[in-house]
Amino acid sequence: MVTHAHRAQPPRLTEDEFGVLYRRLRSRSAWAAGDRGALAVLTPAVVLAAAGEVRTGRTVTLAAPVDTLPGPDNPEPARHRMRGRPEEEPSSGLHFAMDSFSMNVHGDADSHLDALCHVIYEGTLHGGVPMSSVTADGATALSVEEVRDGIVGRGVLLDIPRLRGVPWLEPGDHVSANDLAAAETAQNLRVGQGDLLFVRVGHRRRRAELGPWHAARERAGLHPSALEFLADRKVCVLGGDGNNDTAPSSTEGVDFPVHVLAVHAMGLHLLDYLQFEDLAPVCEAQARWSFLCVVAPLRLPAATGSPVNPIAVL
Incomplete structure (x- = not known):
């Protein structure tokens, strides 16, 4: 592991600089302008090749348990309510334990997928679809x-914490394109076309060890310029154990620049607030950081996102 002390942070972007970056990434991602965005590259041949990543058959979740307790990062927690509890029923005959569930899908605690209709920027959705479609x-x-x-x-x-020799990145820290390239080298792999890219910043480990904090105000994430790396490699999904965006924002006038660039400009489905604390030790032990990944969102017609439990198959 390489320790990076007193690291210089990537520069803040002005609105004009962000606009230039946005237009460049949108132009480079024109191939992903359809209804499925960058998932267009996931052809049957690509999926079949990905199945070759399975060596041991071990499965590992990339999702955190659904959080039903209020906290500074979860003021509107998911609600789980039991219905038809066994103690309310007679002891003889057949009965069913039942429950109901509700969630604020796009909160700062629970693992979820952002659909391409989630980000509205300058009056449109991804691919120029009018915002009136929502x-x-x-x-x-x-x-x-x-x-x-x-x-x-x-x-x-x-x-990235492994690369830097720390347990987690502190809130407000940024992952740069250079970090992503250096992590590739350190982990002896190369991100390629059609990959589902997951970037660990250690958000979940910090939360588990230090307790929840107001993640909407302060969190580690990608610097907007890091999206150039994703465009170079033509990845089709971006997932993180935080929100993928750093807070406070590194961009003047845009609170969620990575969401705007990834979803709106590049057509990437985002996976926010995953957890990699189960997966990372397995990858370390096997000295292998790639795997077959299966993401199965709920069928929620007209929804902007879904709770999700991605599974890595190693």
């Missing part, structure tokens, strides 16, 4: 229903 009844275009058949491909985990 109505009071839901999204009529680019919803999570576009991925009803699941997302299956080669997953790659780049572990």
Whole structure:
């Protein structure tokens, strides 16, 4: 592991600089302008090749347990309510234990997928779809229903705290394109076209050891310029154990620049608030950081996202 002390942070972007970056990434991602965005590259041949990543048959979750307790990062927790509890029923005959569940999908605690209709920027959705397609009844275009058949491909985990020799990145820290390239080298792999790229910043480990904090105000994530690395490699999904965006924002006038660039400009489905604390030790032990990954969102027609439990198959 390489320790990086007193690291210089990537520069803040002005609105004009962000606009130049946005237009460049949108132009480079024109091939991903359809309803499935960058998932267009996940052809049957690519999925079949990804199946070759399975060596041991071990499966590992990339999701955190659904959080039903309020906290500074979870003011509107998921609600799980039991219905028809056994003690309410007679002891003889057949009965069923039942429950109901509700969630704020795009919160700062639970693992979820962002559909391509989630980000509205300058009056449009990804691919120039008008924002009027998102109505009071839901999204009529680019919803999570576009991925009803699941997302299956080669997953790659780049572990940035491992690279830097720290347990986690502190809130406000940025992952640069150079970090991603250095993690590739340190982990002896190369991110390629059609990969599902997962970037660990250690958010979940910090939360587990120090307790939750106001992650909407302070969190580690990618610097917007790091999206150039993703465009170079033509990845089709970006996932992180935080929000993928750093807070406070590194971009003048744009609170979630990575979301704008990834979802709106590049057509990437995002996976936010995953957890890699189960996966990283397995990858370390096997000295292998790539795997078959299966992502199966709920079928929620017209929804902007879905709770999700991605599975790595090693």
